[in-house]
Each structure stands twice: as C-alpha cells, then as structure tokens.
Amino acid sequence: MILVTGATGSVGGEVVDRLLEQGEKVRVLTRNPEGARRWAGAVDVVTGDLSDPGALGPALDRVDRAFLLLVLPGVRQAGPIMxxxxxxxxxxxVLLSSIRAGSAQDSALKQVNLAAEAAVRESGLGWTVLRGGTFMSNTLPWAASVRxxxxxxAFGGGFRSSAVDPRDVGAVAARVLADPIPHRSRTHTLTGGEVVTITEQVAVLGDLLGEPVTFEELPEAVTRAxxxxxxxYPPALADSMVTMLRNGDESLPRVDGAVAEILGRPPRSFREWAADHIEVFR
Incomplete structure (x- = not known):
C-alpha cells in the first residue's frame, strides 16, 4: 500500500493517477475528502492532517511506501511525522522538497525545506528526495485577468526559472514509489528543459490564444504586502519570495536532466503545458 499526502494538489493528484495506472494500491490522506471523489472506489481515503502526527495511525496502517509533503501550512515540525x-x-x-533547498543563497524557504529533508534522511527509512523546480501551474492565478x-x-516579469510541469513531477514520484530501490538515498532535482521568464510565458499564452496578452509590472511593495x-505568508517567507522574483537565486535557472533520466523522455515545455490548459485562460 502506498500513502499519498497532498493528493488533491497538482502534483499529488498526478502521483495518484500514475500509481493507479501502474496497478498499485493507493491510500490518500486529505483534509478535504470531497476533493478525492474522482477516485471513488479506486483508492482508500482517510480524512486527516499531517499537523497532528499522533492521529496518523489509520492513514499509515499497512502502508509500506509514502509520498510526503512536509512543508505545508500548519505543519511545524517534520520530525514527529517521520x-x-x-x-x-x-x-x-519519497519527499517532495524544493529546488531552493540546494541553493547557495540562504532563505527562509531554503531552511524549511532543508529541515524537512533532514527529518526524512534521519528517520532510518529508505528515502528519496525530489527537489521540484518552479511549477508551470503557478501561472494559473493569472487566468481571471487573462480571460x-x-x-x-505581477511583480518580476524578468524572473527566470527552469519551470517544470507538475505532471512530470508527479510521474517521477510515481516511478520512484513503484520501484524505490534504484532511487534509495538519492536526491533528484526536477526541472523543465528550458529557462523561461514570466514575460515569455505571457507571450506564449497570447500566441496560443491568438491575440496579445500584455504584462503589467506590479511594485515590489504591493506584491510583498x-x-x-x-x-x-510569514514575513521572512515573503522576503524570500520577493528576492527570488528579483532573480536573486541562481539555483532557479538551472536545467537538470533527472526528469528525462527517470521518465525516458524530455520534460514537457511551458508551451506544451499551456496548450493543455489554454481553455482556463480563454
């Protein structure tokens, strides 16, 4: 049995879908069981919260592998969960961490993800860490104004990142969970195959929509507030995010080959992701 936390999110849902395709038995832990209705009858659904480690017994019963998101609102310490x-x-x-954990630049986001990674590595279990890059789905909040x-x-039109499709992250996680031995004690950094800016992403949306989409830069202070x-967001985390959007972290434009290595195909491009979601923006 494989436990998937965060199953109603963009990555967790993909993990569940791919595991079911592979014939795995899956249980999801969620605070919102309604969000798991699309898997009715196909997965075990346990209502619960990682912020209460003492109440995780029903979710963990007969589980031998687990996909974990430990950097979540309300989750203060990863150690008791592990x-x-x-x-x-x-x-x-299998822990979903952030590319920021490997940054040379210190930040609140780096420290919280490093703490989660340390808890997993020190747990005594077999482990794999997946450091996800900036998700392409972070552009979805633009949908209302684009429509x-x-x-x-937004702030940071020139922000550069090797954005990754959450579907690729979920597919990698499912591969690792289904066959963890080759990935034991390994950290994989998951990125897209190209570096793009926010304004370049906006231009792709305009191209796919067949009419221009303009970008208006918001002031830094407005964005932080x-x-x-x-x-x-805690103020330190907001500061970390603003610094990132100023291109203050050179870990984010890094292109890594782990997605292609594990999936046997190139990572999806932003254009591919946008084409598959364009109706949201239309």
Missing part, C-alpha cells in the same frame, strides 16, 4: 511514519512500519519515503482583460499583473496580508 517518527509516526517509521513506527508504523513504512519502508520508503477578462488579456493582461497579467499581498503575500503577507492575503496569502498569510
């Missing part, structure tokens, strides 16, 4: 995972008899844990005004308003006040 203690519960180990004590339940899980043999291998109504053909405009994207929105992160703190609307998204409830």
């Amino acid at each position: 203690d519960a995972v180990r004590d339940a008899g899980v043999e291998h844990a 109504t005004e053909r405009v994207v308003r 929105a992160m703190v006040e609307q998204l409830h």
Whole structure:
C-alpha cells in the first residue's frame, strides 16, 4: 500500500493517477475528502492532517511506501511525522522538497525545506528526495485577468526559472514509489528543459490564444504586502519570495536532466503545458 499526502494538489493528484495506472494500491490522506471523489472506489481515503502526527495511525496502517509533503501550512515540525511514519512500519519515503533547498543563497524557504529533508534522511527509512523546480501551474492565478482583460499583473516579469510541469513531477514520484530501490538515498532535482521568464510565458499564452496578452509590472511593495496580508505568508517567507522574483537565486535557472533520466523522455515545455490548459485562460 502506498500513502499519498497532498493528493488533491497538482502534483499529488498526478502521483495518484500514475500509481493507479501502474496497478498499485493507493491510500490518500486529505483534509478535504470531497476533493478525492474522482477516485471513488479506486483508492482508500482517510480524512486527516499531517499537523497532528499522533492521529496518523489509520492513514499509515499497512502502508509500506509514502509520498510526503512536509512543508505545508500548519505543519511545524517534520520530525514527529517521520517518527509516526517509521513506527508504523513504512519502508520508503519519497519527499517532495524544493529546488531552493540546494541553493547557495540562504532563505527562509531554503531552511524549511532543508529541515524537512533532514527529518526524512534521519528517520532510518529508505528515502528519496525530489527537489521540484518552479511549477508551470503557478501561472494559473493569472487566468481571471487573462480571460477578462488579456493582461497579467505581477511583480518580476524578468524572473527566470527552469519551470517544470507538475505532471512530470508527479510521474517521477510515481516511478520512484513503484520501484524505490534504484532511487534509495538519492536526491533528484526536477526541472523543465528550458529557462523561461514570466514575460515569455505571457507571450506564449497570447500566441496560443491568438491575440496579445500584455504584462503589467506590479511594485515590489504591493506584491510583498499581498503575500503577507492575503496569502498569510510569514514575513521572512515573503522576503524570500520577493528576492527570488528579483532573480536573486541562481539555483532557479538551472536545467537538470533527472526528469528525462527517470521518465525516458524530455520534460514537457511551458508551451506544451499551456496548450493543455489554454481553455482556463480563454
């Protein structure tokens, strides 16, 4: 049995889909069981929260492999979670971390992901760490303004990253979970195959829509305030995100070959991702 946390998210849902295709038995742990209805009858669904490690018994019962997201709202310490995972008899844990964990530049985001990685490595279990790059799906919040005004308003139009399709991240995770031995004690950095800027992503959307989409740069202070006040980011995390959007972290334009190595094909491009989701923006 494989436990998938974060199953209602863009990566976790892909992990579940690919594992089911591979014939694996899957259980999902979610705070929102309604979000798992599309797998009704195909997976075990346990309502629960990683912020309460003491209540994870039903989710971990008879589980031998687990896909874990430990950097989540409300999850303050990864250690007690990994203690519960180990004590339940899980043999291998696959952690979704961030490319920022490997950055030479210190930041709040780096430290929280490094802490999660350390908890997994020190758990005594078999482990694999997947350091995901910037997700292409981060562009989905632009959809409303693109649909109504053909405009994207954001800070950091020149922000460069090797954006990765969450479907590729989920597919890699499923491969590792299905056959963890070749990936035991390994850290894979998962990126796309090209470096793109935000303004280049906007231009791709315009091309696919057949009409221009303009980009309007928001002030840094406005963006930081929105992160703190609307998204409830801690101030240190908001600072880290703003620094990133200023191209202050050279880990993000890095192109890595792990996706191609594990999946046996090139990672999807942003154009491919956008073409598959263009109706959201239309």
